Amino acid sequence: MALHDTTGDPALDPTAEGGATVHNCVAGEWRDPSGERHPITDPGTGERVGTVGYSTAADVDDAVAAASEAFADWSQRPVEERIQPLFRYKALLEEHQEDLARTLATEHGKTLSEARGELRRGIENVEVACGMPSLLKEGSGIVEGAAPDIDEAGVRQPLGVFAAITPFNFPGMIPLWFLPHAVATGNAFILKPSERDPITPARLVALAHEAGIPEGVVNLVNGGPESVNAICDHEAIAGVSFVGSTGVARHVYERAAAAGKRVQAQGGAKNHVIVSDSAALDFAAEKTVSSACACAGERCLANDVVLTMDAVYDEFAEAVVAEAEAAEVGYGPDDPDVGALITSEHRDEVAGYVERAIEEGAELLRDGRDVTVPGHEDGIYMGPTVLGGVTPDMEIAREEIFGPVVALSRVESFDEAIETLNASEYGNAASLFTERGREAQQFRREAEAGNLAVNAGTAAPMAFYHFGGQKASFFGDLHAQADDAVRFYTDQTVYIERWPGE
Ligand code: NAD
Numbered sequence: 001m002a003l004h005d006t007t008g009d010p011a012l013d014p015t016a017e018g019g020a021t022v023h024n025c026v027a028g029e030w031r032d033p034s035g036e037r038h039p040i041t042d043p044g045t046g047e048r049v050g051t052v053g054y055s056t057a058a059d060v061d062d063a064v065a066a067a068s069e070a071f072a073d074w075s076q077r078p079v080e081e082r083i084q085p086l087f088r089y090k091a092l093l094e095e096h097q098e099d100l101a102r103t104l105a106t107e108h109g110k111t112l113s114e115a116r117g118e119l120r121r122g123i124e125n126v127e128v129a130c131g132m133p134s135l136l137k138e139g140s141g142i143v144e145g146a147a148p149d150i151d152e153a154g155v156r157q158p159l160g161v162f163a164a165i166t167p168f169n170f171p172g173m174i175p176l177w178f179l180p181h182a183v184a185t186g187n188a189f190i191l192k193p194s195e196r197d198p199i200t201p202a203r204l205v206a207l208a209h210e211a212g213i214p215e216g217v218v219n220l221v222n223g224g225p226e227s228v229n230a231i232c233d234h235e236a237i238a239g240v241s242f243v244g245s246t247g248v249a250r251h252v253y254e255r256a257a258a259a260g261k262r263v264q265a266q267g268g269a270k271n272h273v274i275v276s277d278s279a280a281l282d283f284a285a286e287k288t289v290s291s292a293c294a295c296a297g298e299r300c301l302a303n304d305v306v307l308t309m310d311a312v313y314d315e316f317a318e319a320v321v322a323e324a325e326a327a328e329v330g331y332g333p334d335d336p337d338v339g340a341l342i343t344s345e346h347r348d349e350v351a352g353y354v355e356r357a358i359e360e361g362a363e364l365l366r367d368g369r370d371v372t373v374p375g376h377e378d379g380i381y382m383g384p385t386v387l388g389g390v391t392p393d394m395e396i397a398r399e400e401i402f403g404p405v406v407a408l409s410r411v412e413s414f415d416e417a418i419e420t421l422n423a424s425e426y427g428n429a430a431s432l433f434t435e436r437g438r439e440a441q442q443f444r445r446e447a448e449a450g451n452l453a454v455n456a457g458t459a460a461p462m463a464f465y466h467f468g469g470q471k472a473s474f475f476g477d478l479h480a481q482a483d484d485a486v487r488f489y490t491d492q493t494v495y496i497e498r499w500p501g502e
Contacts, residue, residue: 010209011202011220012050020050022198024059024222025205027066028215033059033222038195043109043340044331046378050107052198055223057230060190063219064236067161067188070216075158075186079133083184085212090126092207093119100203104172105332107197109340109380110295112333115172122176122204124463128482129180135486136185150498156490158186159262160238163231165252166201167244168194168342169298169402175201177467178241181485183213187238190219192231194244196342198222232256239488241480242266243300245400246426246472253475264476264488266468268400269300269428272421273457274443275316276414276434277309284433285319287457291431293327293384293404294458296341297350300473301429301451301458305390305397305407307417313410317365317388320406324366324384331376338404341380350403354385357396357407363388368404392420400426414439422448427470429459450474 010030012020022040023030035054042049074082093100101115108115128135136156146152164178175191182189193201205220221227228248231240232255239262242252249267256263273291275284292304308316330336341347351369358364368383382404390397390407397407411417421430429451432443440454450469453459461467461481468479478488 009203009206011206012199019048020199022050022052022202022222024053024055024063025202025220026063027070027219028209035059035223035226040107040197040199042106043342043380044106044333045376046380050199052195052222054195055221055227057226059223060221060227060230060234063190063221064161064234066216067190067219068236070214071158071160071188074188074214074217077186079136079184079186082186083130083132086126086130086180086184089180089208089211089213090123090130092211093123093126096203096207100172100200102333103203104197104200105339107199108168108171108332109342110332111337111339112335114295114339115332118170118173121460121463122173125176125481126180128463129184132184132486135483136490138483138486140492146496149500150496152497153495154492155495156185156486156492158489159491161188161190161236162239162241162489163190163192163237164241165192165228165231165244166194168196169295169300171197171200172204174243175204177243177480178485179204179208179218182489183217185486185489187489188217188219190221190231192221192223192227195222195224228252229255232261233259235259237261239263241488243480249475262488264468264478264480265474266300266480267473267475268426269302269469269473270305270398270400270424270426271301271303271429271449272305272307272424273303273431273433274414274417274421275306275308275312276432276436276439277311278435278439279312279433280435281312281316281319285316285323287433289320289323289327289384289406291457292406293324293338296339296382297404298342298402299458301460303429303431303457304401304405305409307409307411307420309414309417310410310412313408317386317408320408321366321386324368324386324406327384329368329371329381329383330373331379338384341382341403344380346402347380347382350382350401350405353396353399353401353403354387354405357387357390357394360394362390362394362396362407365408392423398424414442418442418446422446425472428473429453429469431457431459450479
């Protein structure tokens, strides 16, 4: 077991059965939720590393009551005062980046480098939220003489209690898309992380309190669907952020909106790469395999369908297979190239997609399904797998796989590639490898996805740009991060002042 030393960590109880027990945190008090307890497993070894209790509607109620009480005072503090603990939070997260990364790699299965990278991306959100005084000015300018004797201004104000429901694949980053912005804008916050890797999020909450964010301002509720539904329905919650699969995103969006809340719900994905006949093929192959297979393919920005121009298809396929073969699969905390998948059920689902693709006529160019990692025989592993001859009608080309699988498709023209990409029901991300500016321009203008990249494998926006998809990858209006987050967490009051002249 490679968890950090949990002794003295308020978020975890190291003496309880089954390793570290993750508690809820309500107004700074760490306590067990009232529902059933479930194991937390290290997918790289198959060993149990912890226990998490599931919350009931009553547990959610307790957290909302604590957050509502804290909001009354917190929202009245000057923004300059609200951001001071965020500067300390950034420093604390950096101080703990290594032990957090080790814990994250252990409970999730990803590699140590990937865990470090996602924490860095999370910390960047804290840095952006430290600039909240400037961000709040946006759209708040005063217009003198808006009408005779009248000056008019827009004023951004916090709304109350916000909750974020987050997925398993980035437990160290995605909670930080929301927490710093919610707090800096003057709201109180409840985090409901994935039940599959809740240790890292619990530590993020403990460090937020250590940084000086008042305890009731940031609360933690663990659990599954019951806690999510209770959040959607709770009348004292002003808004809900959700990140997860499309089916649940749609459910949360509809249920929370019906209960009168602001909702931003980021869903699943099916992302494409276009490889032009002008592309630097070895570079494109390296970036494509990394995009599809990093984090064992468990990324909403993974580009796994590769639309390759006919003239370079064979040469590119060879380069992709070589890259896939070179990737070392291993135990995440040992920092290999590709770590473990989250559960054995999920690995079986991914393997099932590969099997059905072969039945539908795809060619298996590289099979990563039978990988074992010496010393970790009970771990949940799958190596990079490459399928060729994939056509748009095949299941593997249409559905999210969330595993380390690259699907290569031939296209006759650049226009056909754009049409195929746009026919997807999802619109999270897309990449293009090209040396032609004209193709890059057409791609930017026509590709229907929220995150686009040219000559980069993964279109991941920095924290000072918003993060969100289109079509079935997103439900709502305002995305996570940056200026969209400021607008999501505040309402704008228009303020009019008249002083009739002499
Ligand atoms: P998931 O939908 O299973 O779980 C996400 C959250 O929803 C968790 O907190 C979970 O407890 C809760 N949940 C699960 N089932 C529920 C139900 N029936 N009712 C109510 N709540 C429920 O997603 P996951 O497997 O944890 O994460 C992977 C998915 O997230 C992929 O589809 C991926 O594309 C997506 N994702 C999207 C983005 C994005 O920005 N668009 C980012 C990361 C992950």
